[in-house]
Amino acid sequence: MPSTSALNMSFDASVIAQDFPILSRKIRDGKRLVYLDSGATSQKPNVVIDAQNDFYRLHNAAAHRGAHQLAEEATDALEGARQIVASFISAHVDEVVFTKSATESLNLVAYAMGNAQKGNRFHLTKGDGIVVTEMEHHANLIPWQQLAARTGASLSWFEVTPDGRLDLSSIKSVITEKTKVVALTHQSNVLGTIIPLDEIVKRAHEVGAVVVLDACQSVPHMAVDVKALDIDFLAFSGHKTVGPTGIGIFWGRRELLAELPPFLTGGSMIENVTMTSATWAPAPKKFEPGVPSMAQAVGLGAALTYLAHIGMNQIHDHELSLTEYLLNEFSTIDDLKVIGPRDLHMRGGIVSFSLGDIHPHDLGQFLDSQGIAVRTGHHCAWPLTRKLGVPATTRASFHLYNTKDDLDSLVAGVRGAQKYFG
Amino acid sequence: MQLDNLYQEVILDHYKNPQHKKLNPIFDAQVHHINPSCGDEITLNVTLDAGLVKEVSWDGVGCSISQASTSILTDLLIGKSLDQTQVISEAFMNLMQSKGTEIGDAELLEDAVALAGVSQYPARIKCALLGWMAFKDASVQAIAKNS
Numbered sequence: 001m002p003s004t005s006a007l008n009m010s011f012d013a014s015v016i017a018q019d020f021p022i023l024s025r026k027i028r029d030g031k032r033l034v035y036l037d038s039g040a041t042s043q044k045p046n047v048v049i050d051a052q053n054d055f056y057r058l059h060n061a062a063a064h065r066g067a068h069q070l071a072e073e074a075t076d077a078l079e080g081a082r083q084i085v086a087s088f089i090s091a092h093v094d095e096v097v098f099t100k101s102a103t104e105s106l107n108l109v110a111y112a113m114g115n116a117q118k119g120n121r122f123h124l125t126k127g128d129g130i131v132v133t134e135m136e137h138h139a140n141l142i143p144w145q146q147l148a149a150r151t152g153a154s155l156s157w158f159e160v161t162p163d164g165r166l167d168l169s170s171i172k173s174v175i176t177e178k179t180k181v182v183a184l185t186h187q188s189n190v191l192g193t194i195i196p197l198d199e200i201v202k203r204a205h206e207v208g209a210v211v212v213l214d215a216c217q218s219v220p221h222m223a224v225d226v227k228a229l230d231i232d233f234l235a236f237s238g239h240k241t242v243g244p245t246g247i248g249i250f251w252g253r254r255e256l257l258a259e260l261p262p263f264l265t266g267g268s269m270i271e272n273v274t275m276t277s278a279t280w281a282p283a284p285k286k287f288e289p290g291v292p293s294m295a296q297a298v299g300l301g302a303a304l305t306y307l308a309h310i311g312m313n314q315i316h317d318h319e320l321s322l323t324e325y326l327l328n329e330f331s332t333i334d335d336l337k338v339i340g341p342r343d344l345h346m347r348g349g350i351v352s353f354s355l356g357d358i359h360p361h362d363l364g365q366f367l368d369s370q371g372i373a374v375r376t377g378h379h380c381a382w383p384l385t386r387k388l389g390v391p392a393t394t395r396a397s398f399h400l401y402n403t404k405d406d407l408d409s410l411v412a413g414v415r416g417a418q419k420y421f422g
Numbered sequence: 423m424q425l426d427n428l429y430q431e432v433i434l435d436h437y438k439n440p441q442h443k444k445l446n447p448i449f450d451a452q453v454h455h456i457n458p459s460c461g462d463e464i465t466l467n468v469t470l471d472a473g474l475v476k477e478v479s480w481d482g483v484g485c486s487i488s489q490a491s492t493s494i495l496t497d498l499l500i501g502k503s504l505d506q507t508q509v510i511s512e513a514f515m516n517l518m519q520s521k522g523t524e525i526g527d528a529e530l531l532e533d534a535v536a537l538a539g540v541s542q543y544p545a546r547i548k549c550a551l552l553g554w555m556a557f558k559d560a561s562v563q564a565i566a567k568n569s
């Protein structure tokens with residue numbers, strides 16, 4: 001069911017915010033909640049909460065198992081959600097794998113490659129290369145570090161420039177004939193930088209490598225078309241996409257999923273089983289052992305339907321206009337330094353910053369006392385914050401429900417913190 | 423405001439003027455501790471002498487709570503016997519776990535009672551304990567070295 005906001009032709013974040021019940025909560029002694037931590041997790045609209053509840057209240061049964069009506073309904077709900085996800089990222093429905101999180105999706109592809117035997121195109125050994133970037137979230141760095149350690153493959157990376165962009169000047173020496181995998185983020189969860197994929201994908205494919213895209217910070221905020229991007233694998237999480245926790249998406253090209261070995265094994269991912277061996281069901285089943293996160297998948301389906309109604313391009317434009325507004329306001333604050341690009345080119349709705357000598361934890365605590373929720377720390381991208389010479393930053397991240405009022409509160413909060421700790 | 427319970431004047435004073443925050447190159451044990459949730463880091467040196475804590479010096483980066491807590495620790499524990507430091511450390515850890523129900527024994531903990539407010543902010547307890555866990559680790563290593 002479309003929300004009131006979705007029926008409006010013009011984008012009005014303050015109307016959209018009314019779809020998210022938590023945003024009308026008062027916190028810290030009656031303060032209005034100003035939620036600027038959507039990069040960590042997004043809030044949920046009523047349609048998502050209701051879809052999950054309805055599944056549990058009316059349709060709950062183990063999907064793809066059982067010969068009864070509820071099992072049929074649960075299967076329809078799960079597969080309906082898969083179709084919604086596929087349409088949302090312009091994929092084929094049998095290319096969409098439900099996992100429990102984006103972290104699991106990235107581990108799935110890394111571990112599955114580690115399972116590939118000699119002769120399989122994903123087989124890695126000494127002499128092969130894995131390429132990442134310095135701005136990866138730990139979830140798209142450590143699985144590859146571990147895969148390199150297990151297989152003897154080398155790990156190399158694109159560096160980050162001081163203004164928070166990816167340094168592609170040495171692309172040919174980073175992605176070489178030896179490279180088998182290029183795993184990178186679509187948008188930095190710390191800097192907000194959107195990565196120019198065209199050149200990287202072209203070079204990766206030129207040397208026969210596959211491209212794994214961590215789309216956790218892009219799919220929730222802008223239109224992502226896996227075919228147009230010409231990538232090979234993609235991961236994103238439900239909970240950052242105004243959907244539930246406990247559901248992640250792993251997407252891969254059909255022909256690649258057919259060759260990729262499984263990661264987790266067990267029930268329902270098989271074709272045939274004897275006491276000593278097993279063969280695999282075709283994708284996506286091959287990668288979905290066990291009863292799936294059904295209510296969560298249904299909730300994610302509702303979330304993506306909701307976002308699509310509003311329009312991903314409108315959401316991205318809205319977040320960019322918020323970013324522009326905040327960058328302008330921040331430029332008037334003494335001692336405030338934005339960590340990341342200061343222009344709007346190839347950028348999303350994340351603004352990390354430092355504030356003189358005030359430690360991010362102390363700033364975050366002060367903002368919290370004003371009802372403002374931000375993230376502080378290294379944002380699970382420790383190599384990046386170390387490279388940029390900031391042990392920690394404060395991060396404001398937006399979503400479709402944030403308004404200029406929220407940013408005015410943040411700016412007032414930052415000035416207040418300067419007085420408090422000054 | 424409630425925030426003032428957390429950021430007592432004593433804490434901000436120690437934050438702005440941290441005590442013994444310069445590593446002495448001579449030590450019995452040196453440890454490096456990290457708070458992986460926020461990236462705060464501390465290096466702490468301990469020197470013992472005949473069952474007493476002769477010296478504690480440190481360096482590190484972190485928030486006002488972690489820096490002030492470590493600074494307070496040095497003032498409190500230098501010159502004490504190892505038995506006394508254990509009693510004080512346990513009292514401090516209990517205070518941090520008290521969820522705001524205790525004010526702390528000012529005679530025993532001195533300036534450290536100013537950190538009592540931290541116990542109401544679960545995310546900050548680790549900040550307050552960073553230096554204390556480092557001291558515990560270093561003193562155990564220093565005892566092992568001297569025995």
